[in-house]
Amino acid sequence: MTKVLLITGASTGIGAATARAATAAGWAVGLMARSTEKLEALARELGTDRALPLACDVADPEAQGKAVATLVERFGRLDAAFANAGRGSRQSGVETGDLDDWRGMLDTNIWGLLVTCKVCLPELRKTKGQILLTGSRAGRIALEGSIYGATKWFVHGFAANLREEMQKWGGRCTVIAPGMTDTPFFDTAKPDKLKPEDVARAVLYALEQPAHVTIGEVLLLPTNR
Numbered sequence: 219m220t221k222v223l224l225i226t227g228a229s230t231g232i233g234a235a236t237a238r239a240a241t242a243a244g245w246a247v248g249l250m251a252r253s254t255e256k257l258e259a260l261a262r263e264l265g266t267d268r269a270l271p272l273a274c275d276v277a278d279p280e281a282q283g284k285a286v287a288t289l290v291e292r293f294g295r296l297d298a299a300f301a302n303a304g305r306g307s308r309q310s311g312v313e314t315g316d317l318d319d320w321r322g323m324l325d326t327n328i329w330g331l332l333v334t335c336k337v338c339l340p341e342l343r344k345t346k347g348q349i350l351l352t353g354s355r356a357g358r359i360a361l362e363g364s365i366y367g368a369t370k371w372f373v374h375g376f377a378a379n380l381r382e383e384m385q386k387w388g389g390r391c392t393v394i395a396p397g398m399t400d401t402p403f404f405d406t407a408k409p410d411k412l413k414p415e416d417v418a419r420a421v422l423y424a425l426e427q428p429a430h431v432t433i434g435e436v437l438l439l440p441t442n443r
Contacts, residue, residue, distance in 0.1 A: 222293045223425070224248040224286065226276050226334055227303030229256035232352065232399065235414035236300060236421050241268050243422055248272050248289035251303070276303045276330030283337045296341035298348040298425055301334040311363035320365050327369035335380060346388040346429065350421060351377050353395035355439060381434065390432040392424040397439040411440040
């Protein structure tokens with residue numbers, strides 16, 4: 219039996235690295251992001267028999283719902299969903315921040331994540347499946363005027379509440395909370411920080427625990443933080 223994992227924000231960085239790690243471990247994956255071209259290239263790399271590109275905006279409930287239905291139709295089930303899509307703000311601080319920029323970030327980091335959970339839960343209930351959410355060290359510390367950090371505080375708090383709901387039917391909820399990671403999220407490279415592959419290994423660690431074990435949170439930090 220091949221297990222099936224949905225990954226949002228799958229076109230680059232942590233999402234793409236997780237797709238590679240999951241398919242190497244025997245999972246089939248649904249790859250969700252806005253970039254059709256990048257998703258199709260990644261699916262070809264992984265093997266189209268194991269990877270399905272699902273181009274859509276996570277902030278669009280109808281599009282996400284159709285994408286999940288397509289994934290289940292293709293592979294027959296859904297065992298886990300990794301709500302990984304996220305973005306930062308262009309300008310730090312509250313007084314100097316841009317409201318439209320914040321709205322776009324909230325649509326992805328909070329609303330899109332909620333939509334992913336909402337549309338996946340009915341299928342995950344069937345398999346006693348698992349939801350993983352990308353949190354952040356920024357959601358565990360105070361950062362001056364950081365609206366991005368506040369969105370990750372939401373993720374950590376929401377995950378705790380969702381875990382209580384899912385455990386009633388044997389489901390699991392895990393937060394993967396990395397510190398600074400060398401991904402396209404940043405405008406400049408961070409070669410001495412975490413790698414996307416480091417975070418992907420944490421995702422697979424949480425996924426591959428026996429059914430009676432829930433990993434509530436994995437906090438990964440670069441040693442030289």
